Amino acid sequence: MTYAGPVDDLAPVTRTGGVPLVPAGFTWPQCAECSGPMQFLAQLPVNVPGAQDVEAAAVAEHVLSVFMCQNDPGLCDEWDPVAGGNRALLFPRAGLTPAQVPAGDETLLAETCGIDCTARDAAPYHEARGKWSEAYGRPLRDVLGQLGGTPSWLQHDETPACPSCARPMSFTAQLEEGRDDGTAMNFGGGGCGYAFACAPCEEGSFLWQC
Template sequence: MADLGFPAMTITLMTYAGPVDDHAPMPRTGGVPLVPAGFDWPRCAACSGPMQFLARLLVSDLSAQGSVPEASAGVLSVFMCQNDPGLCDEWDPGAGGNRALLFPGVGLTVAPVPAEGKTLLPETCGIDCTVIDAAVYSEARSLWAQAHGSPVRNVLGQLGGVPSWLQHDETPTCPACAQPMNFVAQLEEGREHQTAMNFGGGGCGYAFACSPCGEGSFLWQC
């Protein structure tokens, strides 16, 4: 392992698990969200169009790391406007161009998809989790790719741990309790340009949650 001047830590990578069904109840990017009764598809505050569903993340996966109380575990579903990319402030956690919705882990059904707007990704990718000991997230990605003889773009992000910010720390505060939110996951754009999420070209998305308050937040940097 390369010595990058940081102590080694345990990093949980989210890796490509192959194509999965659009309605699979597993961690995934793409597909159709599973939602509670009474769900309204989120719409962009700027253009009023329906947002694109990006990812289904199991917040319960963090309970083993001590980040989220087991009783508060659930599903974080991430949405972002792509109807007019770049003009709806979709990178900002509070501008209304994206949403991260925290749902309970049970009682969810397939959401009706709006007929208009850019709402779904072109590909539905299952997510596996792999634990790597590394100094930083970028090193963990490289080590995984070398060990598996796989492209580094098959690393779809990281679950929990410490955000690897591309710019400055933008950890959001919970709108309900005003405390810093727990880091849930970092998302890479995806394996292929044609099916990737749009984080400005080579950017990363960052998902957060405050489980006691039932709040989620999302932003991206490039």
């Protein structure tokens, strides 16, 4: 996933930032620790079952929307998949409309970044990231993460179990913090976020490591 320039806050595309597109009846997630509204980070396509390529992701049937508390960074266990400091919500793609954004200084990112998806040969993520940078003459920070594939853990494997069926969840995406310090997501400084989904159960999960 690579930086494609700024896009509209309501664009129905793969992006970080902006306003989430949500189904009817949506309630903005609140942090379980501080009770404040979470910050919307990204909307990501979830591949149809059995599909692994970028083209399939482009027509995915679901969207995973990732939220994380930034009201008291570091104090609400926002890195943990089950502590309640973040949420990953899986929605059917059809019929989504812009959410009503609650009041607060930490609900939206400073920039809405469009994401391009480029297929790379099966290789460790950090190697594919470096090869893309060399091939296109662009900085590493223009790589915003990976869609599908295998997570490149900064620490140990923390693949979450689905809260509904208890099976290991499917890896959806790995997110870099962002292109610059002024607009980046907060994953502890140089960290990565990891998004997972269980499409049959319509469940999502998120965590980060640094």
